[in-house]
Amino acid sequence: MENNDDCIQYSIVIPVYNSEKSLEELVNRILSSMFLITEQFEIILIDDCSYDDSWNLLKKLHQTTNKLKIIHLLKNFGQHNALLCGFSYAKGEYIIVMDDDLQNSPEDIPILIDKIWEGYSVVFGKYKVKYHSSIENFFSRRYQGFIHHILDIPTDIFISSFVILKRDVVKNMISIKSSYIFLPALMQKSVPTRKITNVEVTHNPRKYGKSNYNIRKYLSLSLNLIINYSTLPLVMIGLFGIFISLFSLGYGLSIIGRYIIDPSYGVMGWNSLMVALSFLGGTILFSIAIIGEYLRRILMEVSYGQQYVIDEIEL
Structure with a gap:
């Protein structure tokens, strides 16, 4: 039977990275789960330039079903860019995102679908128990805290990689151009x-391999989040500049006050020079923060950069 893109109701978009051992089971379980719901669906797998045999396996799986679209990125662009690429090719009215490692159960897809039909635009899967190491769970919780605080998302909303979104939300997301x-x-x-x-x-225990997320990855993502989606660094620099300026001003006034009380106390000298330099330094830092805020707002409006580059694609 032909896969009519105009009638696709659900698109399952999955970034793939070094997951050759889990891909066949993943695809088969998704097919089994989705055929119980509808035949109007597609699976989009984006290989983020894996260094194992994932791409060759994807090409073999592509030949077995017309429900599968596969994309190979030219280099490793990261999970979020890979998903954005998949979103660009998704035809479904609802887009489902899940991981490639079988820790998300394909059999739970109907649960997400039932919930979004209640009138929501985005439904995240929330895990009873998360089967990661204690260290990874610790950093994951800290990372969640960063996301909620910086993006001003209510803390009762759990952000996960297993999510379903309405098409209009995804269309808005891919229209926002950012480096x-x-x-x-x-x-x-x-x-x-x-x-x-x-x-x-x-949330299932990992069957194959190990997580691609580690301390370095969480720190990198947190830094990316802080720098690109908040003014926290600029605020910190500005506050530090104000603190230095006020401290220098107070210290300078104390020197002048001492001179008024005791004219024999010399105002000029190293003390005065350090006060002047500190005040100047604080003012410069504060000015940089102000300029930086203007630049940030300009970059938010006009961002540049290549988000992802496709090497091969089979639709």
């Missing part, structure tokens, strides 16, 4: 928080 992609930030700009909710799903 540094962070999908929860694009989502937050595209839908009111009252239209976002959670539903409880299963």
Whole structure:
């Protein structure tokens, strides 16, 4: 049977990175789960330039079903860019995102679908128990805290990689051009928080390999989030500049006051020079922060950069 793109109801978009051992089971379980719901669906797998045999396996799987679209990126652009690429080719009225490592259960897809049909625009899967190491869970919780604080998302909304979104939200997300992609930030700009909710799903122990997320990855993502989606660094620099300037001013006034009381106390000298330099330095830092804020706002409006480059594609 031909796969009619005009009638596709659900698109399952999955970034792939070094997952050759789980891909066949993943695709087969998704097919089994989705055929119980509808035949109008597609699976889009984006290989983020894996160094194992994932791409060759994807090409073999592509030949077995007309429900599968596969994309190979020219180099490793990261999970968020890979998903953005998949979004660009998704035809479904609802887009489902999940991981490639089988820790998200394809059998839970109907749970997400049932919840979004209640009138929500975004539904995140929320795990009862998350089967990661204690260290990874610790950094994951800190990372969640960063996301909620910086993006001003209510703390009762759990952000996960297992999510379903309405097509209009995804269309808004891919229309926002940015050099540094962070999908929860694009989502937050595209839908009111009252239209976002959670539903409880299963998180499975990892069957193959190890997680691609480590301390370095979480720190890198947190830094990207702080720099590109908040004014926190600029605020810190500005406050530090104000503190130095006020401290220098206070110290300078104390020197002048001492001179008034005791004219024999010399105003000129190293003390005065250090006060002047400190005050000047603080003022410069504060000025840089102000200029930086203007630049940030300009970059938010006109961002540049190549988000992803496709090497091969089979639709």
